[in-house]
Amino acid sequence: MRITNFLCLYGGSGDFCLQTSNLIENPDTYFGISWSTNTKNFVIIDNDNVKISNWFDKKIEEIPLSKIESNSDKFYKYLISKSYKSESDVVPFILDIFRKLRNVTYEKEKPTDALNLLFQLLISIEEDYTKIDYTKWGIENVELPSQFEYFVDLIKQGVKSISPNLDLILRHSSGSLFQEAHREVIYFNPQRDLFGGVSSKLIVKNDAYSSIHYTPQYLARTIVENSLKNLLPLKEYIKIFDPSCGSSEFLIEALKQLKNAGFDGKVKVIGWDTSESAVSTSKFLLEYEKRTQWSNSDLEFEIKLVNDSLTEKWESDYDLILMNPPFISWELLKSRESKDAVLETLGSSFKNGKPNQASAFFYKATKSLNTGGVLGCVLPSSIFTFDSYSSLRNEIKEELNLNIIARLGNFVFEDALTDVSFFVGKKEVHHTNPKLIWTKNEKGVVHNVLRDLRKMTTNNEHSIEEKSYSIYTPSDFPLIKDSWKTISLNENKLMKDVERFVSAGNLNPISEIFNINQGALLGVKNIFKISLEQFENLPKNEHKFFRPVITNNSIKKGELIISEYVWFPYDKNGLIIKNENELNNITFAKEVLIPNKVVLQNRKSITEWWSLTRPRNWQFGKQIRLYSNRFGNSNSFALDIKGNCVIEEGNAFLPKKEFEIDDYYFYLSCFTSKTFEILLSIYSKPIMSGYDLGKIQIKDIPIPNVHSTLVKNSEAYAKLVELGKELEQGNSFVKQVIDDVLNSYFYPRI
Template sequence: MKHINQILTWKQSFGLLPIHLLPTDGYKNSYIMLNGGYGNFCLATQLLNKDTYNYYSFAWSSNTKNFVVINDSNVIIYNWKKEKPEKIQKKQVEDNFEKFYKYLVKDSYKSQDDIVPFIIDIFKQFRNLTQEKTSAIEALNLLFVLLVTIKEDINSIDFKKWGLTNIKIPKNFDCYVDKLKNGFLNIKPDLDLIIRHSSGLLFQEAQKEVLFFDRQMNLWGGFSNKIKSEKKMYSSIHYTPSFLARTIVENAIKELNPNTKNLKIFDPACGSSEFLVEVLKQLKENGYSGHIQIIGWDSSQTAINTSEFLLNYEKRMNWKEKLTYNLALVEDSLKESWADDYDLILMNPPFVSWEQMDKKSRDSVKEVLDKNVKGKPNQASAFFYKAIQSLKEDGIIGCVIPSSFFSLDAYQKLRNEIYDLISINLIGKLGNFVFEDALTDASLIVGCKPKKNIIPFVIWTKNEKGIAQNALRELRKMYYSQSFKVVDKDYSIYKPISFPIAKENWKPISFSENELLKNIERFVYEGNLLRVIDVFNVHQGIRTGNNKAFKFSKAEYIGLPENEKFFFRPVIDNESIKNCKILEKSYVWYPYSEDGLLIKTEDKLTKSVPYFLKNKLAHFRDELINRSRKDKSNWWLLSEHRAWLRKIEPRLVSTEFGNSHSFAVDKRGIFAVERGNAWLPKKTFIRIDYYYFYLAIFSSTFFDKLLSVYSKQLAGGHWYDLGKKYTKDIPIPDVNLSNVRNSLAYSQLVEIGKELSKGNFNIRTISDKILLKSFYHAI
């Protein structure tokens, strides 16, 4: 039987993080149970002697639906969306605990009546009032004042006490005060609970850029709540979701020395202080009684103002003289001087690509990274490296970071440098569905000084929506139950035998992939398998410089004069290979032969392709002249024609992105690889059968497993980058070895490859048995 009055039961059963509703004696047995992004609820393990509307208010103000109260004989669910509380016998809940929890989660859906959208609705009216497009400083100040009116009269607010300055109260502000105080269906808001449990989501809205305002007044004399704000799916600034900040903080403070009397905590890109408020909550929950010094920087004034309001509240209500904080508005944190004695650095640094940075930002990134990175680093990598250098000798870092940092060759030297400086305790790849407002592939890392020979826990998640939250809840559940791994089809949490798992690569992989990797690398070490890079040169396809000018459909190609068709080739791109068969869908201009360029002058161009020139190419002349390395003397040429493509010979080809369905043999060698790759043998293949041999291997379902281990997975399912960078280390048999060519497996795979080229795709399933028996030895 489950002892549901014990908070440990809820923690171990569901991986929930309990945080006291309020850090006061009167709420000693009352918690908000946090489960990782959705389905949170309030729980009291003893009666609070409150009426129904008090419970409704607590749940609503905490941005949850349910307040669960346990007494001696019953469990009562107060759901503010329902008219009456629901009473269930305690024994029935204990006997059906999993079912009860699923019922709570199912009943915890988001709605427009929740506290966050309710208040944001008012805030949008403030935005229409102040007309601030990018930085809602005035509107945000009005929101702070509005929240304060829950506790204090509008006419006697001590603005200094609340950390507020330069406040101008507009006319008709009373109508907003009344709306908030009246709440929803007579459910009143509670300021302490709003700030403690709902502020993160609430204040992210203030950072959005408004594209459209509506200045019309509503019936009550206030402004419209209709604004159009921008959701930047590919922005470099991503607001840290609470569930992610919560997990990073949990795992970071586990490494703190509990006897430390003074903590110095830093966030160099603090935003609205999601990390800083979270760490204060969890330290308070863990009973920390020492002094805390917080430093937070950001380039946004609204972020700093929000942080000031929240940290001022934390200090005044919960920490008093034990908390000091210093917030600073900075242009670029990397240009600032960082101290070197931080106990704890928590951050979600800006994920700004090299291409998005201005010259000043690039210079500061280069200065921080020095010679540890080649190529075009992301700004986040410089933040991470500088943070590690700024930790004291036993300092801890918890960080959100782009997943590319774990795998790109450009960061290899930097990874090695960092690995010599810190011990990594936890590392996880969470995928493209972590941030509400972006499709960035995000990961997390928690580490500490000094460097020790420890192996981190690794988190791998399938790249699908909602799975990261489930995995982080399972991580917490694993800790509570003192187990050592979690293996699920959607996520894995485990300690590998060694780290990094793959050579010079920090990429987290699933538990099953890790088992596969261990076995397969043994075969490489023993010389039974080579890597792709030892057998093939994987070449990127042509770059036209302007697809509208040079590339067109098959129908357009058919419409060309017969004598002009000679200068065009059918295309290999992401749409032209399906189930190992090449489809002629489009054509591209390719005025080259094995001897080189065929059309060297504009006069020759006019004589050779007059129809194509007049009806298509000439329309793009100015655009084509302005390309890099092109001018009036060669404007009709492709930007990158790839010299290897001029030779007409058999080729193994693939799309640019794909999987085992995405390879084919171009038997005649007539296709121009564009958005794809050509797999050219390093040693000449003396027989075309060699190509069919590798087509059978690359088209096997087993090869998808190899791609999942070695390549980069893309958002939206089992799709991978098939370029050289991500396929070079995949182990494959070497057809140049006589013992491989003379084997029965070789002849069988050749025949399978030929059948695949004819369109008999179902035969590929036979390849797995042959591969595992003959080359990968029943892995």
């Protein structure tokens, strides 16, 4: 009987091998396959039973198939519980040996020498390492260290009497293996242990703010899968390109999926990278793929080392472009040439701001596709949402049909804080609304949503809505003007309801009611501010030179808490200290300002050296004002009822038309509600501490307009005013009541 084996990938944490025939092999066979594919479990369907072979436990469990069919979710959770990572897994096992090799060689010549040793070490699993055909394997012949045979014996011994399978390692574990192997070593450990053994301890560079991020296998698989789906029907000849190929994770995944789909045509894959190690690895893996899975005439590959892919000539006939371009911000681009290449590539599609290098790759890729060609790529989420990329998005939307736009958050790349999205688009005339993927920015969510994306396609479902993620196709796109932001399915439904209220005139955008102004810029840290105690100890006649200052720590759930004062020598007409001699009569100036005169003088664009850099002239006069932190949520708004404060770190909401005092209390209630926080999640940019509360992000959020007679004369207005007064006094328990009132009178039920 023919055995049908599969590797089921579920984001790394719950991967397992599967056999769908009832022919049972020797248990060691299953242990060897699952270990070499970097999984723990091999699941065998045997007539009426399911057998779970776990190499780590060295045992096989048997469960009736009927129990699993009625409890599939429970069964999968059980598999995950037995899929924990360990240092005995194939990738850490081989890497441990490789680290020892690196400590032996110190990578004396160049980084690729160490990688070539790793290649030869892996080849020794299958061949005599002293007789390697270097041309056949596509590697360089480097001098082997004297202890190399010791390492060969180590790798052949394997773990728990399980020997490694080279074919399975290269086809299913190479991505994780070589990505780790590429890490830059910053400290070697040449020490030997008591028995002469080599240490595997070395310190590698881990940079959470790095711009180079390796593509996880599960993400590469998803992007390739959905890109190939949009490439159908497949032509007899396919040209695939990755301009930042790394270890060719994308290219090899595309070749695997084409083979699995039964493609029998010809393929040409092209990859470029700036890393010599990445190019060497790509050649090694593609040479193996070509020799073992493709005939020499059916697969052609070109891997090239480049200084900068953007300065290279891209052809315009690629059928499939797959890429994870470098996420390098403008500030971190090292050379003038790199910056010029980005600007030249983007041309008129980017006019203001400082573009990320990835945006230039994105734009150039859209221009390099065949008609009917598909682009699948990983991108910084900022390209989808920042105003500075609006022209770029509009131009790309004209070029491509947007198939998938997915925002995955900050938990995709290992040891990185990057906010990640992915995109799939096709160059065709017919345009449809894209499938949107939204995820809550939490660890583990991405694996779940990509699993459900695959199940959704198989089950022909139209949408999925879970607490932490959504997948759906909206009726209109973009959801928010000039943005490709993704939101949850429930938020999308709410947004449609809110838009009906706006159309009926019951709600208006914030920008029609308020001007949102940024707070003061002091100019020099720790000079102009003093504590409440210091203020109280000043001579009474000097109090007029200070005002209470609002910082990020001043606002707590609608209440204003003042603990600091700021030097603010202004009245409604401007600066009140006209000359430097007056400072000699002011205690604070003599003790603090004059000793720091040189530092204060070096600031740009100041009126006088003792003035603030940007005091904001709208703050000169004292009046009641509504304030918010710069970043935050519904707890980040407060009212200065005395009108005496100056805001530094945050925003002031200045009415465009005259307000009564009660109007301020009304809006304090509105902005501190859960309802408003949900609207923030739809309209504003999420950050680690909440949302951006600046005018660009929140200007379109619909709110009730107190200048409307219907609002002003409503029972809800009076209630919200009273609730706002409670909030201002520190009673945050009224927030639930505020939401009840808002949802009963002004918003659809949220």
